[in-house]
Amino acid sequence: MSSIALKGDIVFTPNKDAFKTYKDHYLVVEDGKVVGIFKELKEEYKNYPVKEYTDKLIIPGFVDIHLHAPQYPNLGLGLDKELIPWLNTYTFPEEAKYNDLEYAEKVYRRLIYDLWRKGTTSSIVYSSIHKEGTKLLMDLFIDSNLRAYVGKVNMDRNTIPELSEDTEKSLEDTEEIIKEYNDKSSLVKPIITPRFVPSCTEKLMKGLGDLAIRYDIPVQSHLSENTDEVEWVKSLHPEFKDYASVYNAYNLFGQTKTIMAHCIYNTENELDLMEKNQVYAAHCPNSNYNLSSGIMPVRKFLDKGIPVGLGSDVSGGHSLSMPSVMVAAIQASKMKWLETNKELKPLTSSEAFFLATEGGGSFFGKVGSFILPQKMVK
Amino acid sequence: MSSIALKGDIVFTPNKDAFKTYKDHYLVVEDGKVVGIFKELKEEYKNYPVKEYTDKLIIPGFVDIHLHAPQYPNLGLGLDKELIPWLNTYTFPEEAKYNDLEYAEKVYRRLIYDLWRKGTTSSIVYSSIHKEGTKLLMDLFIDSNLRAYVGKVNMDRNTIPELSEDTEKSLEDTEEIIKEYNDKSSLVKPIITPRFVPSCTEKLMKGLGDLAIRYDIPVQSHLSENTDEVEWVKSLHPEFKDYASVYNAYNLFGQTKTIMAHCIYNTENELDLMEKNQVYAAHCPNSNYNLSSGIMPVRKFLDKGIPVGLGSDVSGGHSLSMPSVMVAAIQASKMKWLETNKELKPLTSSEAFFLATEGGGSFFGKVGSFILPQKMVK
Numbered sequence: 001m002s003s004i005a006l007k008g009d010i011v012f013t014p015n016k017d018a019f020k021t022y023k024d025h026y027l028v029v030e031d032g033k034v035v036g037i038f039k040e041l042k043e044e045y046k047n048y049p050v051k052e053y054t055d056k057l058i059i060p061g062f063v064d065i066h067l068h069a070p071q072y073p074n075l076g077l078g079l080d081k082e083l084i085p086w087l088n089t090y091t092f093p094e095e096a097k098y099n100d101l102e103y104a105e106k107v108y109r110r111l112i113y114d115l116w117r118k119g120t121t122s123s124i125v126y127s128s129i130h131k132e133g134t135k136l137l138m139d140l141f142i143d144s145n146l147r148a149y150v151g152k153v154n155m156d157r158n159t160i161p162e163l164s165e166d167t168e169k170s171l172e173d174t175e176e177i178i179k180e181y182n183d184k185s186s187l188v189k190p191i192i193t194p195r196f197v198p199s200c201t202e203k204l205m206k207g208l209g210d211l212a213i214r215y216d217i218p219v220q221s222h223l224s225e226n227t228d229e230v231e232w233v234k235s236l237h238p239e240f241k242d243y244a245s246v247y248n249a250y251n252l253f254g255q256t257k258t259i260m261a262h263c264i265y266n267t268e269n270e271l272d273l274m275e276k277n278q279v280y281a282a283h284c285p286n287s288n289y290n291l292s293s294g295i296m297p298v299r300k301f302l303d304k305g306i307p308v309g310l311g312s313d314v315s316g317g318h319s320l321s322m323p324s325v326m327v328a329a330i331q332a333s334k335m336k337w338l339e340t341n342k343e344l345k346p347l348t349s350s351e352a353f354f355l356a357t358e359g360g361g362s363f364f365g366k367v368g369s370f371i372l373p374q375k376m377v378k
Numbered sequence: 379m380s381s382i383a384l385k386g387d388i389v390f391t392p393n394k395d396a397f398k399t400y401k402d403h404y405l406v407v408e409d410g411k412v413v414g415i416f417k418e419l420k421e422e423y424k425n426y427p428v429k430e431y432t433d434k435l436i437i438p439g440f441v442d443i444h445l446h447a448p449q450y451p452n453l454g455l456g457l458d459k460e461l462i463p464w465l466n467t468y469t470f471p472e473e474a475k476y477n478d479l480e481y482a483e484k485v486y487r488r489l490i491y492d493l494w495r496k497g498t499t500s501s502i503v504y505s506s507i508h509k510e511g512t513k514l515l516m517d518l519f520i521d522s523n524l525r526a527y528v529g530k531v532n533m534d535r536n537t538i539p540e541l542s543e544d545t546e547k548s549l550e551d552t553e554e555i556i557k558e559y560n561d562k563s564s565l566v567k568p569i570i571t572p573r574f575v576p577s578c579t580e581k582l583m584k585g586l587g588d589l590a591i592r593y594d595i596p597v598q599s600h601l602s603e604n605t606d607e608v609e610w611v612k613s614l615h616p617e618f619k620d621y622a623s624v625y626n627a628y629n630l631f632g633q634t635k636t637i638m639a640h641c642i643y644n645t646e647n648e649l650d651l652m653e654k655n656q657v658y659a660a661h662c663p664n665s666n667y668n669l670s671s672g673i674m675p676v677r678k679f680l681d682k683g684i685p686v687g688l689g690s691d692v693s694g695g696h697s698l699s700m701p702s703v704m705v706a707a708i709q710a711s712k713m714k715w716l717e718t719n720k721e722l723k724p725l726t727s728s729e730a731f732f733l734a735t736e737g738g739g740s741f742f743g744k745v746g747s748f749i750l751p752q753k754m755v756k
Contacts, residue, residue, distance in 0.1 A: 079708075080726065289709035292716060292724065318705065327696065330457075331667035331706075335713060338672060346670065348458065 003030045005045055008053030010037055012060050012370045016302070016354040020370075026050070027058055027370065034370050060368050061121025062322035063360035066220070066261045066282035066311025069137055069150075070095045070104070070128040072111045074315040079290045083226040083316075086291055088160070091315070095153075096162035098128040101136055108137050111320075112144045118320050122147040122360070122367055124220060124259060124282075124311075126193055129153050129163055131173040138181055141188045147364060151193025151220055152177055156204045159195075171207040178215050189218075192256075196222040197233045197246050209251030218257035218363075220282075221247060224270065225262035226293045244270040254279040257363065261311060262287075263301070264294045271304060280307045280363055283355065285328035287316030295332045299344040302351070309360020310352075326352040381408045383423055386431030388415055390438050390748045394680070394732040398748075404428070405436055405748065412748050438746050439499025440700035441738035444598075444639045444660035444689025446504040447515055447528075448473045448482070450489045452693040457668045461604040461694075464669055466538070469693070473531075474540035476506040479514055486515050489698075490522045496698050500525040500738070500745055502598060502637060502660075502689075504571055507531050507541055509551040516559055519566045525742060529571025529598055530555055534582045549585040556593050567596075570634075574600040575611045575624050587629030596635035596741075598660075599625060602648065603640035604671045622648040632657040637741065639689060640665075641679070642672045649682055658685045658741055661733065663706035665694030673710045677722040680729070687738020688730075704730040 006029070010022040026038045028045050036042075041050070071091055078090035098104045115123060125141075125148055127134040134152040141148040152174055156167045165173075174192065181190045192212045194200045200208075212219050224230050224243050233243045240246045244266070247253040253260075254277025261282040266274070274281065281301050288294060301308050310325045311317070317325070333347040347355075361368020384407070388400040404416045406423050414420075419428070449469055456468035476482045493501060503519075503526055505512040512530040519526040530552055534545045543551075552570065559568045570590045572578045578586075590597050602608050602621050611621045618624045622644070625631040631638075632655025639660040644652070652659065659679050666672060679686050688703045689695070695703065711725040725733075739746020 080724075286709075289712055292712040294716060295713065328709075331664075334667055334670040335673065338670060346458075 003028075003048050005029070005041060005048045005050045006053060006058050007050055008056045008058045010058045010370065013350050013354040013358060014369060014371050016351045016359070017348075019350050019353065024054070034372070036372060037370065059119075060357040060361070060370060062119050062356050063309060063358075063364075063368050064115070064120045064123040064312050064320070064322060064325075065259055065280065065309035065360035065363060066284055067123060067314045067317070067320070068126040069108055069111055070098045070126075070133070071315035072107050076318045077315070079318065081291070083229055083291050083293060084232070086316070092160045092163055095128045096160065098130045098133040101132060104130075104133040104136055105140070108140050112140055112146065114320055116144065116146060118322065120146075120320065120322055122364055124149045124191065124360070124363065125151065126195075126220070127152050129155055129165055129170070131177065134177060135180070138177075138184075138188050138190070142185045145187065147187045147367065149189050149191040149218065149220070149364075151191040154194045154204055154208060155199040156201050158198050167201060167204050167207070170204060171211065174208065175211055178211065178217055182215060182217070192217050192219045192252070194219075194221050194252060196229070197243060198229070198236060202250070205247070205250040205252060209255065212256045213251055216256055218259070219252050220259045220261070221252065223247070223260035223263050224265040225288070226291070227265060230265050242267045242270055244273050248273060248277075253277055259309075259363065261313065262293065262296065264288060264296045271300065271306065274301075274306045275304050278307060280309060280360075282311040282313075282360075283308055283329060284311040284313035284317055284325070285332040286318060286325055287311070287313035288332070289328065290318055291316050295336045295339070297336055297340070297344055298329065298333055298347060299336070307359070307362065308355055309363065310356045311360075322356045326356050329355065381406075381426050383407070383419060383426045383428045384431060384436050385428055386434045386436045388436045388748065391728050391732040391736060392747060392749050394729045394737070395726075397728050397731065402432070412750070414750060415748065437497075438735040438739065438748060440497050440734050441687060441736075441742075441746050442493070442498045442501040442690050442698070442700060442703075443637055443658065443687040443738035443741060444662055445501060445692045445695070445698070447486055447489055448476045448504075448506040448511070449693035450485050454696045455693070457696065459669070461607055461669050461671060462610070464694070470538045470541055473506045474538065476508045476511040479510060482508075482511040482514055483518070486518050490518055490524065492698055494522065494524060496700065498524075498698065498700055500742055502527045502569065502738075502741065503529065504573075504598070505530050507533055507543055507548070509555065512555060513558070516555075516562075516566050516568070520563045523565065525565045525745065527567050527569040527596060527598070529569040532570075532572045532582055532586060533577040534579050536576050545579060545582050545585070548582060549589065552586065553589055556589065556595055560593060560595070570595050570597045570630070572597075572599050572630060574607070575621060576607070576614060580628070583624070583628040583630060587633065590634045591629055594634055596637070597630050598637045598639070599630065601625070601638035601641050602643040603666070604669070605643060608643050620645045620648055622651050626651060626655075631655055635741065637687075639691065640671065640674065642666060642674045649678065649684065652679075652684045653682050656685060658687060658738075660689040660691075660738070661686055661707060662689040662691035662695055662703070663710040664696060664703055665689075665691035667706065667710070668696055669694050673714045673717070675714055675718070675722055676707065676711055676725060677714070685737070685740065686733055687741065688734045689738075700734045704734050707733065
């Protein structure tokens, strides 16, 4: 990887409560890593190529921790239903198309191009159930030099026939991808992706949890997005305390690094479990508006020390743009503030920026900020 | 004005409940007016210049019925307060700058350019209290060939000293603008603009209502945007039934064509009065989110037959983009649907499009749609 100095107006959030800004400074990158921010270029960096971005902002790449690649053709369409009928009417029929690799390649190339164009350099992505389509998506991400976790979706119940997997086959395909891709790239990695409890038998969830632990692979799924969904899970698993407890019983809730999308209707027990297991919440406010799901009480999560990032949730979300998601997150938090009699404080600008960069970026490691030892900043 | 044929994919909403689409058709414009939509160009139009927009949409220009021109430099800034402290902290100090015509010209040129760039061809605009600045804004709109109502703001109480007008002078300045501009342009017209009840003494409101009637000039103001504001109006005018009744007493509520922005906390009496007087509601969902004002029950207005359009409300709104306002309007209506136990139905896509075009456009006359006698459409 090359070394370079970028010159412009540098902005980032070292923590959620403040922006750090350096007007007309150099950001020096060595072997793909930020090594310092300087007013004048030091002698040792003088031979690095300089890219001038005068009067432009230099910010960390955006991090989108929840989106569905095969739903991209539905962007902005079919948002007249709530979650479950929306899945059955628009989403599952679209996802069924991805056994066609030619179709998949066309969509996935466009998606990756658009992520790059919108400044999203790291993302955590659902593919479809299809093994070959998932490998294709991972290869395209590797070619792009963008950072990503990509998950083959697992479903063996309550879906349309074309998407209903044989349980054993679903686990075998998942393991094959893990073995093939876990060390293939430093930037693109597999993530275990049970769609959500209603789509997965306990046998499948158990098998996926076992794989997660055996290979130390992270996990992503959905949690408490919609009131009908929450009721459905309760009726499917009356023996469990709540929705999160089902995942937790099968090692899919923080036993390895885990992200749960939405988290609008979490119980106190679910919040405690997320905090204890440091499960990430993917806050997807555009999607939560569009599917009439509701408003996540994001302040509760932050106050409790639960890690939070933002997700476009395409195509429940109508836009890949993380600034659009940041705006929606702030706006939603203001409505939640009113709704709670001004108890849960709205997100600030720096908090929204932090969530869209380091908040989600920390799931990858040191991603999403330009934090530096003080001595390096001149 | 010239005649022209535009070729492309034509979309508009003849009413709020449906899109009308014509793929790869000609839209023929004669002397600035749409005369028909045709699959093949008729003999009589064959000599018109044709502009090809293959695979592109041809839609009516967007109509923004509520924005504040002098607040444009604050776009996206200072959204951490509710209405009244927001006005005093960020907005009034910015508006006080517009006695400087050089500053005003810089801002207003940029605003008009951006309106054009975003496809907003008709807008209803607040200027500041400044007479010369308002005339400058009107002249710049005339030069731009965009359609606009522009109002000099009137304020003679409860504001910062730089913006507090002498009552007589405020009325004289307003009348001077009316006389000078009412017949100057067919596209750009004056509108009477008491900021809102708390900013205007009864003497000023009476004088403005008299001017409205005498010259048959439309009126715009704000209504029931924020709970503290509503309480304030109640305490200023305990003798009136409600906020709208104050305007109504002074002929500022539908006695001539009137727009009221926001209308979040309207009483049933206020809704009845709006319906009876056919007062337009300017729905500004981005602003209502950003200033933590609340969610307007837009479905109630539509069901009642109150005319409604959309407003960016820059800079309470953070974007001039009418598609952004359409998205926010749909999203807000979905949250209102949940809040009312699924009683007030969400806006559909065609309704949002209609509100952003013909809904507000009808305030100007036949603006915002391509409605045509059926025989003209081939």
